[in-house]
Amino acid sequence: MTTITHHLTDDLILGYSAGTLPEAVNLIIATHISLCDECRAAIEAQDAVGGAVLDTIGEMPVSDAFLDGALSMIRGGDFAPSPRPIKIAQDAVAPAPLRDYIGGTLDDVKWRPIGMGVKQAILPTSREATARLLFIPAGTAMPDHGHRGLELTLVLQGAFQDDEGCFRRGDIEIADEDLHHTPVADISEDCICLAVTDAPLRLKGLARLAQPFLRI
Amino acid sequence: MEQTKADTHDWTAVLVRIRDDRDETAFVELFRHFAPRLKAFLMRSGGDPALAEECAQEVMATVWQKSAQFDPARASVATWIFTIARNRRIDALRKQKRPEPEDLPWGPEAEPDQEDQLGLQQDTETLTEAMAALPSKQRDLIEKAYFGDLTHNEIADLTGLPLGTIKSRIRLALQRLRHAMDRK
Numbered sequence A: 001m002t003t004i005t006h007h008l009t010d011d012l013i014l015g016y017s018a019g020t021l022p023e024a025v026n027l028i029i030a031t032h033i034s035l036c037d038e039c040r041a042a043i044e045a046q047d048a049v050g051g052a053v054l055d056t057i058g059e060m061p062v063s064d065a066f067l068d069g070a071l072s073m074i075r076g077g078d079f080a081p082s083p084r085p086i087k088i089a090q091d092a093v094a095p096a097p098l099r100d101y102i103g104g105t106l107d108d109v110k111w112r113p114i115g116m117g118v119k120q121a122i123l124p125t126s127r128e129a130t131a132r133l134l135f136i137p138a139g140t141a142m143p144d145h146g147h148r149g150l151e152l153t154l155v156l157q158g159a160f161q162d163d164e165g166c167f168r169r170g171d172i173e174i175a176d177e178d179l180h181h182t183p184v185a186d187i188s189e190d191c192i193c194l195a196v197t198d199a200p201l202r203l204k205g206l207a208r209l210a211q212p213f214l215r216i
Numbered sequence B: 001m002e003q004t005k006a007d008t009h010d011w012t013a014v015l016v017r018i019r020d021d022r023d024e025t026a027f028v029e030l031f032r033h034f035a036p037r038l039k040a041f042l043m044r045s046g047g048d049p050a051l052a053e054e055c056a057q058e059v060m061a062t063v064w065q066k067s068a069q070f071d072p073a074r075a076s077v078a079t080w081i082f083t084i085a086r087n088r089r090i091d092a093l094r095k096q097k098r099p100e101p102e103d104l105p106w107g108p109e110a111e112p113d114q115e116d117q118l119g120l121q122q123d124t125e126t127l128t129e130a131m132a133a134l135p136s137k138q139r140d141l142i143e144k145a146y147f148g149d150l151t152h153n154e155i156a157d158l159t160g161l162p163l164g165t166i167k168s169r170i171r172l173a174l175q176r177l178r179h180a181m182d183r184k
């Protein structure tokens, strides 16, 4: 596993643990922690706070009818115990949560060209935020853009560079309204990223004309 | 609704009986303890009583179904049940899937490290005490975060929260996680 240097922020960790974030944001976080032990541990520690909340929230009476119902559920087939997870290979470019949304591996992605060799594929999530895969040919610059909301970018393959630094596999960049940037893909390899936005990007210049067609 | 104290009952042993022996008596015990808490939790999250009861029932059945995934070196029983309830809530109230991280590579023969298990238990107790010792205003904020009804400003307040224990706990959680990954 390569060393990851750009991680989740505390409020993303809290939001993921509390379960209050849009589906697309949950997806990029689940994908990052599939690659990053540090953030996985941080989420597990934060989940313990949720456990403490559940433990001390108080009680509302539940009638025995529900206990009986639960017992017949576990005796029926639908809730039969599932076996322990078996060891799986973790070397796929797209970790499991992402494969679920692609419906396969990266080879199965239905890319659409959006200019300059860049391709994208929008993944099916709820509409509060958008998740897309981006394919950026080695050495290509993405259009200079700002944000009306949050933009999260996770590198799956290759690397890109902007004013904030260099982002490699597993690194996540968290850009808010203050950041205006021009990411450039590393020259050595085509770059594949998962990007999530909770508001349309603000593009500069000509690229803006194309915006409605790109759905970005 | 009265605040309940976290009790020190060994729920891990109860859940392990479910996991290893499919023990229905253990399930009844766990249900009687957690279902009323789950109902309270789901009602505070915006569910009506009927929906909350139904969800609580389903969460408990899921606990039975997924018990093989319970790892006592990585989560307390309350924490593990919380994560199932949270996912059920996202599904029921927001009609969304919940993307979960890839499972750790983990062989069926793996047994958790005793020391890690003890460490986690101590951690959980320290955390519960730290939460109980918080001024009620801050406690309130944390609870609200988990019920999904914090405003934007409140989230900002929460970021500076003196839950310093969390930071040191992350380091320990990481150690235990790496141990878990080694036992494959």
Ligand SMILES: [Zn+2]
Pocket: A004, A006, A007, A008, A032, A036, A037, A038, A039, A040
């Ligand atoms: Zn990380």
